Amino acid sequence: MPLVFHCNRNLTIVKMWASTLPIILASLTLTIQGASVGQECGKFNEKQFKNNKTIAEPNEHPWVGRILGTNREGKDHLTCAGILIDARHVLTAAHCVSNGDVNDISAVVFGDSDSASRNLVSTITIHPDYSAAKRQNDLAIIELTKDIEFTDLAQPICLPSTEKPKSETPDSDLIVAGPEGVSYRRGDPDYKRTDGRIKVAFKRIDSSECNKLQERFPVELICSQDDRGALLALSGSALAEASGNPRKFYLVGIVTAGFGSPEKQYTGYLNVRSYLDWILRQTSSLS
Incomplete structure (x- = not known):
């Protein structure tokens, strides 16, 4: 299970005083x-957030x-x-x-x-x-x-607060948004990549579990799982949290890596905070 980037091409890998x-x-x-x-x-639009569609509307996100x-x-x-x-x-x-x-x-x-x-x-x-x-x-x-x-x-999008949240954000308040990335469905001859921007439900799994499945997966990343063949967001896409009153979207993660197993696929997000x-x-x- 190689650790991969959800990217469409390979690119060349290229003090502050504590008191202040x-x-x-x-x-x-x-x-x-x-x-x-x-x-x-x-x-933020509540109706768009809850419409269960996988293709974002033109003015969404x-x-x-x-x-x-x-x-x-x-x-x-x-x-x-x-x-x-x-x-x-x-x-x-x-x-x-x-x-x-x-x-x-x-x-x-x-x-x-x-x-x-x-x-x-x-x-x-x-x-x-x-x-x-x-x-x-x-x-x-x-x-x-x-x-x-x-x-x-x-x-x-709003940046999150520097304060660490007191409790974990429910998956239902999180959404992954961006263009469609590399998919394990591409072996299917009938597969056609989605042209529009997608939005995907976030399904959290402990990062230590992802690291056990793929030792190169950094434990400091946020990790999610989905069924193999589900839509995946492209590298650089957002993990956004809907919170506050009134509710707004806050950028809490950025898609940076992923890997698959015979039954599941896993995505890693850099923790923006x-x-x-x-x-x-x-x-x-x-x-």
């Missing part, structure tokens, strides 16, 4: 959250973007998902952009049409401790060349 860190992070968090309020982060590369014929092709966290920054898995070359990305697109909200890339920042071999710290930040104009099809300090420092300094 909480104050700095609190300030950064307030700044980001303040900006997010004006940007109406985490747009407007923070899900598609990272496009260019093939040998010079045409766009989908490589990974990217998640909009403010007007200028997109989070994705580091293995999607691991050589750090902005020329590998033709655009980050929001909306279901390739011509809708095409955004060019200015810089790519890969987590300094990213290890492709160990599948650790698989996180990168894409900075766009200019601020996105927010529409019904392009809006940021564990990287908030780095995300906030990077997006503040890049802005």
Whole structure:
């Protein structure tokens, strides 16, 4: 059972003082959250959330973007998902952009049409401790060349609080959203990849159990399971939590890896909350 990335192509794998860190992070968090309020982060629609459909509606999850590369014929092709966290920054898995070359990305697109909200890339920042071999710290930040104009099809998701939740979020309050990724159904001659963005119910399994099944699976990842052949989200897709009053979507995980067994398939999500300090420092300094 090899550990795989849910990605459409292989890319080349490319101090703060303890006493002041909480104050700095609190300030950064307030700044980001303040900006997010004006940007109406985490747009949530109860009817869409509970409609049990697997294909997202055009205005559903407007923070899900598609990272496009260019093939040998010079045409766009989908490589990974990217998640909009403010007007200028997109989070994705580091293995999607691991050589750090902005020329590998033709655009980050929001909306279901390739011509809708095409955004060019200015810089790519890969987590300094990213290890492709160990599948650790698989996180990168894409900075766009200019601020996105927010529409019904392009809006940021909220970042979670830096505080660790007192209890585990129920699976029913979580959703996986993004383009369809690598599926074990591709051996079926009648299989056709879904063109639209998908949404998949989250079914939690303890990460230690996933590690027992696949020793290369990092225990620090969030893990979910589903029946073999079920829809899988592409690398960089979001694990989003619906919470608060009024309810909003918060980005709690990013799809980074997966593996299969004869009966089940398993997906690993980088825990965004564990990287908030780095995300906030990077997006503040890049802005």
